[in-house]
Amino acid sequence: MHIKSKIEGFEDWLFIEELPDTFNAGTPLAEKRMTIKRPPVQEFSNYMLSSGGVFLMHAKMQFTQPATILFEIEGETINSQFIFYDNIPANDDKGNKKARGGARHNIRYIPSLSGKYELTKGVSYSYFLVVLSKEYYFHLINKDSILHADFVEEIKNGKYTSISAKDLLVSHEMRQIINDIVECRKTGELKRLFTEAKILELLMLQMEQIQHDQLSETNTFTPAEQEKVEHARDLLDEQFVNPPVLPVLSRLVGLNEFKLKRGFKAYFGTTIYGYITRLKMEHARHLLIDKKLTVREVTYEVGFKHQSHLSEAFKKYYGILPSEVKQ
Template structure:
């Protein structure tokens, strides 16, 4: 499909969702749309698959969606070709946008999307109406009642599991058209949501509170600071200073968005980075541990086992890598 047709689809979609096309067209020239595929099943659901590259780094501010009065937006980003046997993803060490993740936002929330220059961003976005989602969840909807409180402004970010990554890669891989294509995409979208909700159900319960835009921005500054200092983790006091919040508020709101405590989140990222260093950079176990700031390799090994279910040497051996 030509880039002109891709752009027209994006602008038509913006208008359909009550988002002025003029707002979007102002930045359209900065994006190269490699692919876009829209499956319109509104008023219940809409699915969009797109792959874009930014010519320059810019921030797009998404306006509230007002066509669907009450609903949620699920953005599964980024999708990479990867081996389902090892589930280690390719991404730039310096780009948080490229790490596979899911973001959940209410339709009435204005949000910002960062498009870094030269980075291919591939997304599956699912827009879904409250009542349809509630009927899908059924009797378990009480577990996720915080998602349906349209009086509160919230944002949730979740790591993409290997199982979800396989499914989104499959959905984005080859467009399906013709008879029953809408049924296919509806089924796959619901399967993807099932996997996400299964993960969300494991989150420790917190009393969700409404968030202001500046609080969301502050929490992402903290997240970014953690992610860029994995070899020398920042102290709690340093993170408190970055956030501009008191420590109790920071801990509570960080866990509300990211589903993990600050320390747990940091260690999770360090273990994912250790696996990446061993697989992509061909570092040995000890080299990966030292590069991430661990002076006690036994402690590093225990943490790795907690996250991957096996010692790093065994993990390396299973992947045909250095084991020392």
């Protein structure tokens, strides 16, 4: 398969990749990094990884003027796509301007295709893409698996298709896996095995959410309500140490408490309280291991009033006391 992309108006291609259509576990990994600093680019960094039948890209970009990304794909590919964006101007209920963000994902079958993405000036984009040859995809997930039966039928017909009719919200677990892939410091064969395992894990999370969405009440939420649920998640990401109580959070995002609780559980697979707890526990573990803080120090850093409360929550979440964590 042949993949290439460029910024419209630029002479040089961002990347041109020739990858075998066949799966070959013996193909060594190739890694590349690039940055661009020239108008109208405000920020552009790109990490790329390729091997036999797989191409992975993580790009961060922002432009001072509207921009267009051109791409070409030759050959049959399955694409796992994630796009994160913020600083999008929007109006609140009072007509005031405020920044909004979001994150969406989908899995697509793309035969040979040329296309383009229109990017808004001033918006910060983060794009994570995994391109798999058809053979590599079926190496990861059996062709006869019920997980993607309808998707496989469309692949057999050679038609461009998405596994989900609409792009879905990116979960915390998906974000973590993407970060694990991008930040991996392993090399050689270990990195290849690690990356493949994480790609499979990511695909499974996507398919699990897609199946849940097809059966759940998320289909009753309008796009505007969906954005409000996602906005609530973003606020909790920023303020989990001292999070707003439910009535305040409900007012901040403009969605009633009942629908906010129901939508949060439907989209992210956990309650608002469970999500806050997860963020607190993961941050506590990071402070204990990476920052070498004491349990007493961590208690206040993650928003607990008493050390015993942290210990109880940590033991329930991880199965060990924070004092037992090896630094």
